[in-house]
Amino acid sequence: MIAPLANVPQRILAFSDDLTRIRRDFHAHPELGFTEHRTSDRIAALLSSWGIETVRGIGGTGVVGIIEGRHPGKRYVGLRSDMDALPITETTNLPWQSTRPGCSHACGHDGHMAMLLGAARYLAETREFKGRVVLIFQPAEEGLGGARAMLKDGVLDRFPLDEIYGIHNSPNLQLGEVSVFPGPAMAGADFFDFTVAGKGSHAARPQDANDPIAAVVALVNEINTIVSRNLPPNESTVVSVTRIHSGTAYNVIPSSASVAGTVRAFSDVVREAVRIRMREIAAGVGLSFRVEVSFETRDVFSVLVNHPEETAALVEIAGSLFGDRVLTASRPVMGSEDFADFLAVVPGSFCWLGHSGDVALHNPGFVFDDQVLPLGAALYAKVAETRLV
Secondary structure: OOOOOOOOOOHHHHHHHHHHHHHHHHHHHOOOOOOHHHHHHHHHHHHHHOEEEEEEEEEEOEEEEEOOOOEEEEEEEEEEEEOOOOOOOOOOOOOOOOOOOOOEEOOOOOHHHHHHHHHHHHOOOOOOOEEEEEEEEEEOOOOOOHHHHHHOOHHHHHOOEEEEEEEEEEOOOOOOOOOOOOOEEOOOEEEEEEEEEEEEEEOOOOOHHHHHHHHHHHHHHHOOOOOHHHOOOOOOEEEEEEEEEEOHHHHEEOOEEEEEEEEEEHHHHHHHHHHHHHHHHHHHHHHHOOOEEEEEEEEEEEEEEEOHHHHHHHHHHHHHHHHHHHHHHOOOOOOOOHHEEEEEOOOOEEEEEOOOOOOOOOOOOHHHHOOHHHHHHHHHHHHHHHHOO
C-alpha cells in the first residue's frame, strides 16, 4: 500500500518492518515527560549501532545524534522528534499496548521517534549531503517544557543550526497527506489555576459559611464570557475550564475549592489580555462571595510560527514525495506544540503527516498506523538531503 503513495527510497522500505518493531516497543513501554530513561537508552543504543555520534542528557533525558555528510559543507539542519507519553490508560487491547497503567503513547510520539530513527539509519548509510544533520530527540513535549529545557541546557550552543524541521502524525488526514503552511500554525497556550479559600460549615447552616462552591460557580461562568465579551471576534481564542475540585461529603460545605484550565490563542497580546481579565474576575468574585481567590497562570506553549522560506521548501520537498497530497490551504489549529520554542530561535517549519485511523489524538483508544512510518522517515531524510546541497 505504501509504494503508490510516495517516492520512498527502497532502502527505507527494506527496513520498514524494523521501524514497526521499534515503534511498538516504544509503545509498550511509554514514559512521561522527563522520565524517558528507557526510551533514551533505546534511542542512544540504536543511533550508536548505526555509527552515529550520540550525546545524551541534554535537557534531562534528551538525546542528540550528529551525522556528518560525505561532502564538505558548513550548513547544519536539525530534525526533531518528541519522546514522552501521556498520563492516559490505554484501551486498545492491542498485543503491543502499554504495559504501564496510567501511561500511554496516545499522541503518537512513539511513531515520531521511529520515523526519525528511520531517517537517521538511512542518512547514516548514505550520507549524500553536505554539512551536518542534527537529530534532536526531545523529552517532555506534553506541557512540561521539554524544548525550553533543551534550549536552556545549550543544545543550540553546542549544535548550532541553520534550519530545523518537525513532523506530527495526524489521524485527521488521509494516509500520505501532508499539511503545512507558513505563519501561525498552532496556538500558544497558558495553563491556569484558581484557588478559592472560604469558610466551611454544616450543609444545614449555609449562613455560617463563606461558600467556595458558590464562588466557583460564578467564577466559571465569568471565565466563560471572556472570549465572547472581552476579546475581538476575529481573534481566535479558546478558554476552557477542565478541572473543578471541592468537597468531601454530602452534608458539609467545604472550606476551599479549585478551578483549572487552559487558554489557547495565536497572539501573545490576546493571551495577556485574558490573564488580566482573569485577575479582575478573581478579585471581583472574592469581594462578592467574601472568599479569597488566588490566581496563577503558566506560559506553557509559545505560538508556533512556520517560517516562509523553509515552509516553501518543505512544501516542495513533500510534493516530490507525495505529489498532490500536500495541503497548503489548511487553517491554524488550536492545539499547541513546544516545537514552537525551537522555531522562535531557528528558522524552520512543522508539518502534519496523515495516517489511517478514526480515533483522535489524546484518546485512550488512539491507534497509530504503522504504514506511515516509512513515509515520515522518507520526509525527514529528504528534507536533510535537499536542504544540505
